[in-house]
Amino acid sequence: MKIATYNINGINGRLDNLLRWLKEREPDIVCLQELKCENHKFPERQLKGAGYNAIWQGQKSWNGVAILAKSELKELRRDLPGDDEEFTHSRYLEAFVDGIVIGCIYLPNGNPWPGPKLDYKLRWFKRLNDHAKDLVNRELPVILIGDYNVMPTDLDTYKPEKYINNALFRPETKTAYQSLVDQGWTDAIRQLYPNERVYTFWDYLHKAYERDAGLRLDHFLLNPAVADRLSAGGVDKAVRGWQGSSDHAPVWIELSDSNQKLKKAMKKEKTSPSFLDQAKDSQTVKVDGCPLTFNHLSKVYWPEDGITKRDMFNYYDQVAEYMVPYLKDRPMSLNRFPNGIHGPSFYQKDVKDKAPDCMKTMPHTTSDGVEKEYLVATNKASLLWMASLGCIEINPWFSRVTSPDNPDFCVIDLDPDKQHFDQVISAALEVKKVLDAIGVPAYPKTSGSTGMHIYIPLGAKYTYDQSQMFAKIIVTLVHKQIPEYTSLERMVKNRGGKMYLDFLQNRPDATIAGVYSLRPKPGATVSMPLTWDEVRPGLTMRDFTIHNSIARLKETGDLFKNVLGERIDLATTIKKAQSTF
Secondary structure: OEEEEEEOOOOOOOHHHHHHHHHHHOOOEEEEEOOOOOHHHOOHHHHHHOOOEEEEEOOOOOOOEEEEEOOOOEEEEOOOOOOOOOOOOOOEEEEEEOOEEEEEEEOOOOOOOOOHHHHHHHHHHHHHHHHHHHHOOOOOOEEEEEEOOOOOOHHHEOOHHHHOOOOOOOHHHHHHHHHHHOOOOEEHHHHHOOOOOOOOEEOOHHHHHHHOOEEOOEEEEEOHHHHOOEEEEEEOHHHHOOOOOOOEOOEEEEEOOOHHHHHHHHHOOOOOOOOOOOOOOOEEEEEOOEEEEEOOOOOEEEOOOOEEHHHHHHHHHHHHHHHHHHOOOOEEEEEEOOOOOOOOOEEEOOOOOOOOOOOEEEEEEOOOOOEEEEEEOOOHHHHHHHHHOOOOEEEEOOOOOOOOOOOOEEEEEEEOOOOOHHHHHHHHHHHHHHHHHOOOOOEEEEOOOOOEEEEEEOOOOOOHHHHHHHHHHHHHHHHHHOOOOEEOOOOHHHOOOOEEEEOOOOOOOOOOOOOOOEOOOOOOEEOOEOOHHHOOOOOOHHHOEOOOHHHHHHHHOOOOHHHOOOOOOHHHHHHHHHHHO
8 A cells, every 4th residue: 555645735736746646656545735725626526537535624825634545535533632722724634544544734834933833833743742642552553644844853954054943943843743753653754764864845946956955844653553564665756846846745655465454453352242143234133122223233433443333232232231230220311423433423312202112211301491201221222222323422310210319429520631641540549538538438430531430329318419519529629639730610711721620510411421331432442440459650541442341341340339339428428528628
């Protein structure tokens, strides 16, 4: 497989050159930068005629990125995660194609230095690095490709001393790039040519191309899952000499065949055997005496990981014996993702006239006075029916229909903003320290997303208001111990980037991921109960996924069972907290 990157520097003005190069070199996948055209002016028809599908994100006059491929493209995202009101440029596009996650990058230039443009570049770099941390250890291949506007070393410029004060070569920029590589990425061209000067850009001025006065600005970063498939690479330097060419030349790499390795990765620790007929893509199966229909079983729900609806159903079928006790007799909020984790999602709380006759429901008037008919989970059939609706994530109430105003547990939700997960772990241990001091049992689980949930058993003895009040007391004590990176502010804009110690989840109809629930996140992570000994630096969300969670449960059993079997004396506990702290 041949993958290329090309800063085209105006796609419509250089379309003939692009089409000529595509015809001559026949890359399978291409990342383009600096389209310099609005979305409606992108030359989709001409590229389709050349045999390439395309996704793009244009911008008038400047910037713009696109991914071309001979195969089908599945768009994953159009920007980096995070919030920054200045990040309005079209500089990042991510897609899944031929079993590979491709990130197409056009980093800001950053000049002149010093000044706000370099500050913007470094902020952009930080967002890229934060996202890359989530990508680097994926089981499937990930390649971050494009014009990084960085010369990482002296070998990457014909005259290092000339660029000392250039944002492309500033120490801050090189450090940001090296921090990215140090996550575990392989710089493909430098791997192939460790001691050679390889250039990808030649300025239009001073006959730079004729003098070979070049720079290496365009890079391929490969994660460990694909790095050992790197077999060749280079620069189509001659293209830079074509009439009307971009000031960049196309850069390319080749990967060896991956079929065997990819299939092995996709099947790694799969949850099997299946209760579904492997030969049928749609079928009706009786579960707990209830006929349930499962359609489009081959539809991919987690595209980066190749995980399908069938895989999800198999997981929930096998985890049901552990999970159903935390769902039984509880109203459910249905969090539906009918087209997978990157498709539109919506909450459904009213199942009146929609649930099968074999499902149990409960009438409930919401806080805004609306009458709804909630699904009440009773068994494995309830769980699998929710999954058949596209409920990747399962959201049970904290209370049961027998005592809907009295939760079985209180939950403290550690919700990070920009913190590393090790800080979440530190906060969780601080919660434990406070609870230990007042003799309160607590049970931790990963959220499966970015944070942690800590459960305190109440035994349906107290109201939601009392539970919320108790949680507020605890998080207030914790915040006093670690105010430098935690916040009690409900509004995100008022938190200053700090971790939110959320006590407000303790209410009817809260939509917190249930015990053993899958999450609609890359990697198909699971909200997994832990021992406190496991809550230590080095723990990650990706330690628990659809692939390995069943095996873990068979080994550990249900670590959360005491959440439903214990209860604290709230009045005594609060008095002890007041006297202790």
